[in-house]
Amino acid sequence: MKQKRFILDESELPRQWYNIQAEMINKPMPLLNPATKEPLNADDLAHIFAAECARQELDMEHAWIDIPEEVQRRYRYYRSTPLVRAYALEEALGTPAHIYFKNESVNPLGSHKLNSAIPQCYYCKQEGVTNVTTETGAGQWGAALSYAAKTFGLECAVYQVKISMQQKPYRSSIMRTFGATVTGSPSMSTRAGKDIITADPNHPGSLGTAISEAVELATTTPNCKYTLGSVMSHVSLHQTVIGLEAEKQMEMAGEYPDIVIACFGGGSNFSGLAFPFMRHQLQMVNGKSSNGKWIDFIAAEPASCPKLTKGKFEYDFGDTAGYTPLLPMFTLGHNFKPANIHAGGLRYHGAGVIVSQLLKDGYMRGMDIPQLESFDAGLLFARTEGIIPAPESCHAIAATIREAKKCKETGEEKVILFNLSGHGLIDMTAYDSFLNGDLANPVF
Numbered sequence: 001m002k003q004k005r006f007i008l009d010e011s012e013l014p015r016q017w018y019n020i021q022a023e024m025i026n027k028p029m030p031l032l033n034p035a036t037k038e039p040l041n042a043d044d045l046a047h048i049f050a051a052e053c054a055r056q057e058l059d060m061e062h063a064w065i066d067i068p069e070e071v072q073r074r075y076r077y078y079r080s081t082p083l084v085r086a087y088a089l090e091e092a093l094g095t096p097a098h099i100y101f102k103n104e105s106v107n108p109l110g111s112h113k114l115n116s117a118i119p120q121c122y123y124c125k126q127e128g129v130t131n132v133t134t135e136t137g138a139g140q141w142g143a144a145l146s147y148a149a150k151t152f153g154l155e156c157a158v159y160q161v162k163i164s165m166q167q168k169p170y171r172s173s174i175m176r177t178f179g180a181t182v183t184g185s186p187s188m189s190t191r192a193g194k195d196i197i198t199a200d201p202n203h204p205g206s207l208g209t210a211i212s213e214a215v216e217l218a219t220t221t222p223n224c225k226y227t228l229g230s231v232m233s234h235v236s237l238h239q240t241v242i243g244l245e246a247e248k249q250m251e252m253a254g255e256y257p258d259i260v261i262a263c264f265g266g267g268s269n270f271s272g273l274a275f276p277f278m279r280h281q282l283q284m285v286n287g288k289s290s291n292g293k294w295i296d297f298i299a300a301e302p303a304s305c306p307k308l309t310k311g312k313f314e315y316d317f318g319d320t321a322g323y324t325p326l327l328p329m330f331t332l333g334h335n336f337k338p339a340n341i342h343a344g345g346l347r348y349h350g351a352g353v354i355v356s357q358l359l360k361d362g363y364m365r366g367m368d369i370p371q372l373e374s375f376d377a378g379l380l381f382a383r384t385e386g387i388i389p390a391p392e393s394c395h396a397i398a399a400t401i402r403e404a405k406k407c408k409e410t411g412e413e414k415v416i417l418f419n420l421s422g423h424g425l426i427d428m429t430a431y432d433s434f435l436n437g438d439l440a441n442p443v444f
């Protein structure tokens with residue numbers, strides 16, 4: 001019988017994260033101080049983030065960064081995550097393609113976000129920080145951070161996008177269960193929130209508004225650091241455990257991917273899966289290796305929030321109020337108000353600086369997925385593989401199905417690997433709307 005799931009022994013788990021910046025030919029452009037337009041250094045960033053995260057953010061030198069023992073110990077609570085061959089999905093599609101997915105939904109918090117919540121809280125604790133704050137969209141990041149903060153004895157304050165709070169009420173219950181305080185954004189509790197509400201009293205909130213409020217809280221509270229669930233390069237670094245494991249698991253399966261797919265919010269789960277594979281391509285281009293294979297890397301984004309395919313590459317703020325450094329990225333503009341789609345984690349105006357540079361340099365491509373197509377894909381996946389995917393992950397599945405159908409037409413037996421970034425068990429109101437035919441199909 002053909003093997004379906006591939007798991008690594010604890011002894012085979014990664015002990016280092018992969019820092020792609022060290023091997024990029026064109027390095028990401030610097031982050032700029034918005035007032036002076038001067039490049040920021042790690043000390044500047046350490047006003048907002050844990051100092052070690054700030055250092056990792058700008059590290060262009062070390063390709064491998066040790067995962068602290070304590071973080072490795074906590075990863076072992078739920079890692080490795082399974083690599084699974086989607087035989088039933090393949091059969092339903094009648095495709096000759098081999099479809100694999102890395103199942104990052106298999107931890108108690110239900111998404112890949114825990115991979116970065118643990119090290120960020122660990123570094124804060126090490127550095128004597130007592131409080132952490134953050135934004136969250138659908139709530140997966142907030143939930144992961146709330147749990148990680150509690151286990152390290154940190155107080156946690158979360159700003160959750162207002163519309164997502166209404167769409168997914170149980171996520172705030174989860175965060176509060178782990179001891180966090182949760183405030184809907186935009187709120188009246190910060191200057192940024194008040195300004196946004198004054199300009200638009202019915203603002204549904206976005207990741208951009210929630211980031212502004214969390215950054216304001218962190219910069220006005222002693223001993224409080226801001227943490228981010230995506231976009232920043234140190235977050236992508238932490239997520240590389242996904243791809244490093246997947247590479248070994250694909251080897252166990254005796255295959256190597258032709259296509260690697262992940263959904264795209266700010267880029268962390270895409271980076272986490274893709275970068276360890278992309279390193280072989282970079283090493284080929286660098287002349288350091290000759291045995292790499294060219295992979296088609298696809299980032300699946302919502303058609304209503306398409307920064308990769310329809311955004312501009314330029315310096316922009318990471319938040320609505322303009323508190324963050326200026327980031328060189330593909331962006332729809334920091335004032336862009338995304339449509340109220342259910343994939344809350346993908347409602348973000350910009351892309352991380354590393355993926356933005358890689359996209360510009362042609363190492364990857366974006367693919368737009370309309371909301372209804374994403375749920376069609378999610379439904380087929382649920383009915384074949386038995387897992388209800390997060391609305392975000394449905395975008396990766398839809399892109400996978402498009403590619404698998406192409407293989408059916410051409411008869412090519414391509415190997416497709418996608419990331420199942422999370423499960424959708426707290427997103428059933430979204431599935432209800434879809435099943436009732438009430439879901440809109442907003443476009444850009």
Ligand SMILES: *Cc1c(COP(=O)(O)O)cnc(C)c1O
Nearest residue numbers: 140230265266267268269345422
């Ligand atoms: C947050 C989230 C995303 C999008 O964020 P990225 O940083 O782009 O990975 C995707 N899927 C799930 C389940 C999420 O929670």
